[in-house]
Amino acid sequence: MTDLLSGIRVLDLTNVLAGPYCTYQLALLGADVIKVETPQGGDLARQLGASPELNRAGMGASFLAQNAGKRSVALDLKQEADRERFLDLVASADALVENFRPGVMDRLGLGHARLKEVRPGLVYCAISGFGQTGPMRDNPAYDQIIQGLSGIMSITGTPETAPLRVGYPVADTLGGLVGAFAITAALVKQKTTGEGAFLDVSMLECTLSALGWPVSNYLTADVEPQPMGNENMTAAPSGAFRTGDGLLNIAANKQEQFVTLCRLIGRPELASDVRFAERETRKQNRIALKALIEDALASGSAAAWEETFNRAGVPAGRVLTIPQVLQERQMIERGMTARFQAVSGMARPLTVVRGGFMVDGEAPLPSRPPPGLGEHMDEVFANLPPRAKKRAKA
Secondary structure, eight states: OOSSTTTOOOEEEOOOOOHHHHHHHHTTTEEEEEEOOOOTTGGGGOOOOSOOOHTTTEEEEHHHTTTTTTTEEEEOSSSOOOOOHHHHHHTSSSSSEOSOTTTTHTTTSSSSSHHHHHHOOEEEEESSSSSSSSTTTSSSSOOHHHHHHHTTTTSSSSSTTTSSSOOHHHHHHHHHHHHHHHHHHHHHHHHHHHOOOEEEEEEEHHHHHHHHHHHHHHHHOOOOOOTTOOOTTOOOEEEEEEEEEEEEEEOOOOOHHHHHHHEEEEEEEEGOOOSSHHHHHHTHHHHHHHHHHHHHHHHHHHHHHHHHHHHHTOEEEEEOOHHHHHTTTHHHHTEEEEESSTTTTTSEEEEEEEHHHTTTTBBBSSOOOOOOOTTTTHHHHHOOOOHHHHHHHO
């Protein structure tokens, strides 16, 4: 764990993925993230994942993925006594993240206006499917719903298979990343002016924003994006190619890269072929070009071609499975995972993935394993700042 957010306390009232992924990034940056969970089961992700045994123990694999480095307290915010204890925590906090449907916190008497009375400089981040306003604000939202509404599914797959969902919860993840980015920016203002902020993060808007290129092609060039499978609409040859033993992604997007590629596969004449000599003609004849390249690639393995191309400056990479990429020397050398020997509710060690950044040459790893439900009640409430601690005893 790094210390970039050391001394920052974040209350995490979130469930499942978008919110927990957001606060996981903050925990990796050194924030003290306290999960405030319902005593009746806690974060729903505790019951989700591929291991029924872990699900029953309240430590589902989905929960383990993005809750390391946090502490957990169990409070029933429908009960007056627990609401008061929660307000004690708010008084000690710098930021709060929730991903309830709009209006839930207000109905509990714990909306932004109320919490500002307790902590005027609070950074309050509400992550929801559609945002706090608009005709869709009250609609329930899961990742696949957002993928479909955002346009992602319409351009994923081939013309024969689209629309398809992306193979992981990309909309949830984008919502979490944007939330973390917005919170850190608001914390800068808080520390310089003392002012807080209300951050309204919409998963649908985050996802649409991330679709910048295809959206721009429509808005600017009036070209409606279409599914292209593993092909790249901006260049050719650029996509996934069959080799002697598997798929290889090649992105020969520049003219010099294409010329080099042709030479390396033993087909230098392709670079001067009228069908392929220029970027636009290559795009128009991408199917014929791909067939010729794949015919040459059949003589070697994906790994061998990857090394050959990259050494010569032609971007290339094998298409790996998740187990394969986790075993890559690149991931191991950069410390992409953290391992915990003793984890609440687990009979075996746990390995988790960190965030996608380094700080001063070091990998920011979580300082503690994912917490058991309510594991840190005594620890958290015993160490509240004096002002909040006094109120807790009243």
